[in-house]
Amino acid sequence: MDFIITKYHYWFYVSLMMVGLYAMIVKKNFVKKLVGMNIFQTSIILFFVSSATKIHATIPIIQETEGIINPAHYMNPLPHVLMLTAIVVMVSSFGVALALLIMIYKKYKTLDEDEILDIMRNKQ
């Protein structure tokens, strides 16, 4: 029980990841699969950002009047910066995927996986 209570945030990220993976595998509509992929990537970003916090720490901005600084009082800014890059990657892959969906819709007039497979099978 202690195992679940002290690490509750990791359970939260893993359950978000599994929700995203479930949506990608099970849902038939392409847009829902894409939203599942987005949830999956968001959970990874949450996991990284949460690894930057420290107990009783403040934001990593130094005021000019400080003398010698103790790093234990400031949060770690590096995972935040890495996740800025990951968010940009997430947004651009989402944009490319939506543009691809527009091309698919123009051709097949539907975005449902089963109907598209039927159309492809009937064409051959």
Add this chain to the structure above:
Amino acid sequence: MIRRFKNVVIETVCRLMTPFLQLFGLYVIAHGHYSPGGGFQGGCILGSSFILMAISYDIDFAKKYMSEIKATVYACLGVIIYGGIGMVCLLIGANYLDYGILHTILPVDLARARAMGILGIEIGVGITVMAVMVSIYLNLVSGGRHVEEKVE
């Protein structure tokens, strides 16, 4: 089919909000290396000001201010500013993106030169992100057609 829904309240309020949005976006870019903010965040806010115009008025109205060709050219200009600052550092003699060497050509000291270099890079990133946000929106909303929609 994109219908223009004329409503005086929406149009006036959004038109008044846009300069404040853009000023706030520039503020976020400029304070990026000293407080929360930076190129990507400020660029998103700047892009959203154009998208607000497209939502509240009409897509043609927004295209008058930022057409698709202009958005593409701005996106490339932003990356060229970023890479250009790095190449200037390389040509002067230090490694790529080593802003410290800029103190030999700008009339500032070493620490200030690093801050100026980072600010220049954030500006490049902000311009690119603004252009890409507007370009994604215009592409998706027009259904990939990129033609003038008739207003009903």
Add this chain to the structure above:
Amino acid sequence: MIVLEHAAILVVVIPLLVSFFNVIIGLWKKNLCYPMTVLTLGFCLILTVNIIVSVIEIGTFSYRLGGWTPPWGIEYVIDHLNAYIAIIVSFISFIFAIYSRKSIEKEISSEKIPYFYTLYLLLAAGLLGITLTGDLFNIFVFLEITSLSAYALIAIGDENAPLASFNYLIMGTIGACFYLLGVGYLYISTGSLNIADLAGLLPGLYHSKTIIAAFGFFIVGIAVKIAFFPFHIWLPDAYTHAPSAVSAFVASTMTKVGAYVMIRIMYTVFEPRFSTDILPITAILGWIAAAAIIFGSILALAQKDIKRILSYIIIAEVGYIVMGVSIANKSGFTGAVLHIMNDALMMACLFSVAGAIIYRTGSRDIYTFGGLGRKMPFTMAALFVSAVSIAGLPPTAGFFSKWYLLLGTIYEKKWIFAGSLIFSSLVNAVIFFRILEIVYFKKHPQTGLIKEVPMSMLIPILITAGGILITGFYSGDIISSIIRFAVPREF
């Protein structure tokens, strides 16, 4: 000279900057895009030749980005394995930039051509960035640049291409996310992202569950990206429906660079004894690689579409490389690294021949290839050379890499792996001799106006076929001067 000092970073930055200049110049004058692309990639080829000559003379060297000392800054570390793969990638990107002009004019509408060259340069910059960098998160960023350009380039092919590219996008993004999770676990445990620094910090932590989970995520993420056996589903559709120049370039380079990342993680970031003794992943990878080889070869036998046959052969070739990596002795590793170069050249030659046939006849079905031996003699000669190389006959390059792989499996007494290698060579011989029989001995169904392909497409085909023969003859020199220093010390 200033160019040669900074060669390591210029190889990556110059295609990146020129690709954005390309958009602006393409909006002004469309005809300037092709010469600019070819000149840029030629310049990168000269720089990578300079890099590999420097590495052979002075050994490993590194370049600090921004002047920051590692591990606080990003550094580009060039050693023998890096330089070897960088020169392969830049050579192939230069060759296909020349090839792409006539081939793309027929397949894409003319206002999209400047954007095609932009994406092509971005893809080349991303691949060179993955190869040369020494920082794990930098590999993720360049991996995503490469993959996004590939998704967009594949989607402008024929009518089924957007759906194939969408499948590739979903699976590729999951692979990259798993890689990012692995990087995150390593960062939480050690606090560093630099490859050389991690190699020093990790040996004390091999008992920790976080590190074992990180290793698992890395292997699965990279396996999705290189289309290793259970995760290969996106590859046949994506490479079949893409434009010819794109599928040739992407097929020769992307899976090989992914295999390079796997070698880096298994043998540089983690020590070889982690993969063989502590977490015996090499045994599992070896069996899955044997399954990939057998499965890929048998499925290739069942296809009628030439590009689909070649795509299933790529799945088998990736199986060869991973089997060589997982055998974990000196000749197996040498065979795997040599096979990276040979497979890149063979796939470049085969896909460019397929593109030439599609350019002239418009059909991909192999039963309509009759009579082409007489009408397109040089192209079919290149097909013959690369078919002999895939079947593994001397003196072509394919024989030497298969020889080292077989030696490696025999030293470890793994007879089933050796049997799968021989079985796959026989099946490849059957596939290609069937195609060669149709090409040389059957008549053409219609007497159309089929001539040899234009010069700008023929020269890359002949250069790659000549490359297969030349690297076959000089395999010994290549191994003794480059690959011998890339093998880990413990083997």
